[in-house]
Amino acid sequence: MRQAAPADSEQVLSVIVRAIRISAVGYYPEAALASWASDFTESGIRRSIETTDSFVAVDGPRVVGFVNLEVQDVDLLFVDPDYGGRGVARRMYAQVERLARRRGLSRLTATASARAEPVFLQFGFQVTSRFVLTDDKGMQFDLAAMAHDLGTGGLVPTAARSL
Numbered sequence: 368m369r370q371a372a373p374a375d376s377e378q379v380l381s382v383i384v385r386a387i388r389i390s391a392v393g394y395y396p397e398a399a400l401a402s403w404a405s406d407f408t409e410s411g412i413r414r415s416i417e418t419t420d421s422f423v424a425v426d427g428p429r430v431v432g433f434v435n436l437e438v439q440d441v442d443l444l445f446v447d448p449d450y451g452g453r454g455v456a457r458r459m460y461a462q463v464e465r466l467a468r469r470r471g472l473s474r475l476t477a478t479a480s481a482r483a484e485p486v487f488l489q490f491g492f493q494v495t496s497r498f499v500l501t502d503d504k505g506m507q508f509d510l511a512a513m514a515h516d517l518g519t520g521g522l523v524p525t526a527a528r529s530l
């Protein structure tokens with residue numbers, strides 16, 4: 368895991384497109400997956416990397432996962448299908464949660480795809496509402512708004528820590 372750099376944008380785009388086109392198969396119709404994948408561009412990802420707290424999971428020079436925190440929202444969470452089911456998303460989320468706790472955030476939010484909802488549940492999130500998003504190509508996506516209560520945000524007062 369390391370902080371993402373603008374130069375990672377091309378590889379991050381590849382991870383995102385492959386994750387949608389391969390790992391999310393069966394959760395939404397094929398045309399919807401194609402439409403979702405086409406929403407992402409290298410310049411858009413570069414902008415996200417430049418303006419949010421962004422991290423990549425790497426295997427040597429290869430980028431295999433991406434996550435970013437936009438204020439208190441876990442915005443994008445994608446793992447390359449070649450590395451799926453091995454705890455990469457879990458480790459990336461742990462990084463984001465540590466950062467959130469260091470900042471004293473009391474709550475993290477996420478908008479989860481049907482593919483990601485059980486994953487966020489495993490991370491301690493709960494579904495706060497459900498909705499259907501219709502994109503600009505008329506494709507519909509069942510999504511879940513989710514939140515993870517971090518309690519006090521992990522900020523332990525000095526006096527309490529020394530007890």
Ligand SMILES: CC(C)(COP(=O)(O)OP(=O)(O)OC[C@H]1O[C@@H](n2cnc3c(N)ncnc32)[C@H](O)[C@@H]1OP(=O)(O)O)[C@@H](O)C(=O)NCCC(=O)NCCS
Nearest residue numbers: 386390445446451452453454455456457480482483485486
């Ligand atoms: C969702 C995604 C990020 C998961 O990445 P991953 O690296 O395979 O996930 P992990 O191996 O770290 O699994 C995380 C946890 O979720 C659980 N999990 C994963 N898939 C699951 C499923 N379909 N059902 C139930 N639990 C699941 C794992 O068992 C693991 O639990 P644990 O840590 O308590 O053992 C990845 O599949 C992906 O990019 N999907 C396509 C795009 C997508 O939907 N992204 C999210 C956009 S909101």
